Amino acid sequence: ETGVTQTPRHLVMGMTNKKSLKCEQHLGHNAMYWYKQSAKKPLELMFVYSLEERVENNSVPSRFSPECPNSSHLFLHLHTLQPEDSALYLCASSQDIVNSPLHFGNGTRLTVT
Amino acid sequence: TQLLEQSPQFLSIQEGENLTVYCNSSSVFSSLQWYRQEPGEGPVLLVTVVTGGEVKKLKRLTFQFGDARKDSSLHITAAQPGDTGLYLCAGAGGTDSWGKLQFGAGTQVVVTP
Numbered sequence: 771e772t773g774v775t776q777t778p779r780h781l782v783m784g785m786t787n788k789k790s791l792k793c794e795q796h797l798g799h800n801a802m803y804w805y806k807q808s809a810k811k812p813l814e815l816m817f818v819y820s821l822e823e824r825v826e827n828n829s830v831p832s833r834f835s836p837e838c839p840n841s842s843h844l845f846l847h848l849h850t851l852q853p854e855d856s857a858l859y860l861c862a863s864s865q866d867i868v869n870s871p872l873h874f875g876n877g878t879r880l881t882v883t
Numbered sequence: 884t885q886l887l888e889q890s891p892q893f894l895s896i897q898e899g900e901n902l903t904v905y906c907n908s909s910s911v912f913s914s915l916q917w918y919r920q921e922p923g924e925g926p927v928l929l930v931t932v933v934t935g936g937e938v939k940k941l942k943r944l945t946f947q948f949g950d951a952r953k954d955s956s957l958h959i960t961a962a963q964p965g966d967t968g969l970y971l972c973a974g975a976g977g978t979d980s981w982g983k984l985q986f987g988a989g990t991q992v993v994v995t996p
Contacts, residue, residue: 774925810892810988811988812887812985812986812987812988812989813926813971813973813986815983815984818983826983860925860926862925867983869913869914869976871916871928871931872916872918872926872928872973872984873928874918874925874926874927875925876923876924876925877924877925
């Protein structure tokens with residue numbers, strides 16, 4: 771099993787749908803992250819969890835709702851999204867939240883129609 | 884907000900040529916990381932530089948951290964098609980607290996046979 775696994779790889783949803791993105795890490799790391807990647811823009815940090823506690827919520831709209839049930843799993847619940855939310859959503863983990871390198875999953879390509 | 888600017892945005896070269904990409908900021912970082920992201924995958928860490936003036940080599944890739952720890956460069960010698968990807972720099976430990984990584988927008992490198 772690879773280090774950080776994300777499902778699904780691709781997702782198309784309407785603006786009224788509810789869906790969830792899943793991330794699982796097999797590295798024994800203590801921190802997990804959600805990033806949004808849009809073309810030609812820097813990676814945008816959305817949420818950070820350290821030891822299952824949320825330590826960062828980077829002014830993300832409430833239509834994105836994270837959940838971290840344990841240190842190995844991270845979810846991003848989506849509802850009533852907008853077309854501008856279409857992007858690649860990357861999950862990452864690190865040993866801890868201070869200056870540790872990130873291990874990324876391969877992302878979920880989200881399209882909102 | 885600390886800004887990491889990467890240049891050029893896009894670079895297309897022939898196999899065997901050399902290239903350099905740059906990462907610049909007005910802020911000081913305690914360390915800087917370089918990642919490469921291939922199509923359909925998440926970013927993968929290449930190197931972390933920590934000391935001002937530090938030079939690290941990874942096969943044909945040479946990474947340099949500026950003396951003032953505000954900028955970095957990545958030089959690839961005799962580029963190969965396998966070097967194709969999006970190169971991202973990320974600074975850590977700036978004034979933004981707890982070592983949160985600040986990413987640049989990336990340089991897209993295409994190496995054609």
